Amino acid sequence: MASLVGIWAASHGPLLVRNWHEVPAAHKERITAGFQELGRSVTAAALDVLIEVSPDHWANFFLDNLPAVCFGVGEEHAGPPEPFLKPFPHRALRGHPGLAMHLARSALEADFEPSISHRLKLDHGFCIPLWRMGLERLPRIVPMIVNSIEPPFPSVRRCIDWGALLRKAIQTYPEPLRVGVLATGGLSHSIGERTMGDIDEAFDLECIRLFQEGTQAELAAFLEMRLPITGNGAQEVRNWAVAHGAAGCRGFRLVDYLPVPAVIVGCAFAAWELHRPAA
Amino acid sequence: MFSLTASRMTDYWLSKLFFDLQDPAAAAEFRADRESVLGRYPIAGEVKQAVLANDVTYLAQRTNPYLLRYFFFAAGMPEEEFRSRLRNG
Numbered sequence: 001m002a003s004l005v006g007i008w009a010a011s012h013g014p015l016l017v018r019n020w021h022e023v024p025a026a027h028k029e030r031i032t033a034g035f036q037e038l039g040r041s042v043t044a045a046a047l048d049v050l051i052e053v054s055p056d057h058w059a060n061f062f063l064d065n066l067p068a069v070c071f072g073v074g075e076e077h078a079g080p081p082e083p084f085l086k087p088f089p090h091r092a093l094r095g096h097p098g099l100a101m102h103l104a105r106s107a108l109e110a111d112f113e114p115s116i117s118h119r120l121k122l123d124h125g126f127c128i129p130l131w132r133m134g135l136e137r138l139p140r141i142v143p144m145i146v147n148s149i150e151p152p153f154p155s156v157r158r159c160i161d162w163g164a165l166l167r168k169a170i171q172t173y174p175e176p177l178r179v180g181v182l183a184t185g186g187l188s189h190s191i192g193e194r195t196m197g198d199i200d201e202a203f204d205l206e207c208i209r210l211f212q213e214g215t216q217a218e219l220a221a222f223l224e225m226r227l228p229i230t231g232n233g234a235q236e237v238r239n240w241a242v243a244h245g246a247a248g249c250r251g252f253r254l255v256d257y258l259p260v261p262a263v264i265v266g267c268a269f270a271a272w273e274l275h276r277p278a279a
Numbered sequence: 280m281f282s283l284t285a286s287r288m289t290d291y292w293l294s295k296l297f298f299d300l301q302d303p304a305a306a307a308e309f310r311a312d313r314e315s316v317l318g319r320y321p322i323a324g325e326v327k328q329a330v331l332a333n334d335v336t337y338l339a340q341r342t343n344p345y346l347l348r349y350f351f352f353a354a355g356m357p358e359e360e361f362r363s364r365l366r367n368g
Contacts, residue, residue: 057345058298058301058343058345058346058349059301062294062295062298063289063291063294063295081301083303149343149345150343191344191345191348192339192343192344192345192346192347192348192365193339193344193365194365194366196344196348196361196362196365196366197362232344
């Protein structure tokens with residue numbers, strides 16, 4: 001059987017690449033250290049497959065059809081389409097159709113309704129963390145797109161439930177794969193709105209506190225209340241909620257958090273300690 | 280074609296234009312000849328004028344904010360100016 005061996009989360013703002021030259025040295029150092037710590041942990045986990053949870057920033061889907069959740073079930077995914085990511089070293093990323101279809105089927109059997117795609121483009125949300133973590137060997141990637149870009153969005157409760165479902169589905173996959181989950185995006189930021197550039201540090205710190213010590217209900221209630229009134233980029237915390245659900249809503253360990261005006265994101269890096277007992 | 284999304288109206292064809300301009304070749308063509316590219320989309324006259332005039336706040340009411348950012352990036356507006364126009368109208 002497959003096993004879930006690691007869960008991580010990291011910010012993914014495009015300015016982490018596009019505006020890197022303007023990031024102050026002290027921030028560069030901490031951002032780099034955050035990504036590298038996750039990279040070492042991912043490498044040590046010796047993953048066969050990484051389920052990456054990220055939104056689609058209009059790379060694949062448009063208003064004609066906007067899935068709430070979509071699994072990439074292809075043998076291969078296309079690399080990032082954004083011109084500023086041309087130096088990203090992978091023009092194609094290997095998928096794992098067997099596990100991806102198993103996740104989709106398990107979801108449908110549990111009354112969840114994901115869509116599937118046999119050919120996804122993995123935009124900056126997927127590729128910047130993979131790149132910045134400095135992985136020498138990429139595991140196979142199963143993309144899980146969660147819509148946090150164009151409303152309406154799946155509820156935070158549903159995202160947590162999706163995480164729990166991922167965990168169960170991984171544990172029933174017959175191949176002995178080592179599987180990880182990486183959520184990307186967030187924390188607070190604001191894109192294309194009057195508040196663009198603002199970082200809601202109070203929101204970020206409360207998110208972190210609730211991931212660390214809040215109950216599932218407290219976390220969901222806080223996010224449902226605050227996500228509509230903070231910057232729109234914070235909607236990506238839904239991906240972190242999926243990761244948190246996959247971890248059984250326990251074991252959150254903050255690697256680092258720093259608001260970075262040069263990339264207009266409250267940047268955060270985290271890992272879940274899967275073997276920590278429930279509080 | 281409009282639809283209500285959260286607190287804004289979504290103009291489908293305006294959004295489609297912005298979506299299509301993510302392609303670098305299409306963006307280059309748009310920068311060279313805005314009116315010609317705009318002519319291929321059934322966008323209402325007032326909205327077309329707002330595109331031609333780089334009217335950030337007007338367009339922000341009619342499309343997704345990420346698409347809005349992509350558009351003005353593709354159109355060559357510096358991000359600082361884009362942010363300033365969003366804030367100050």
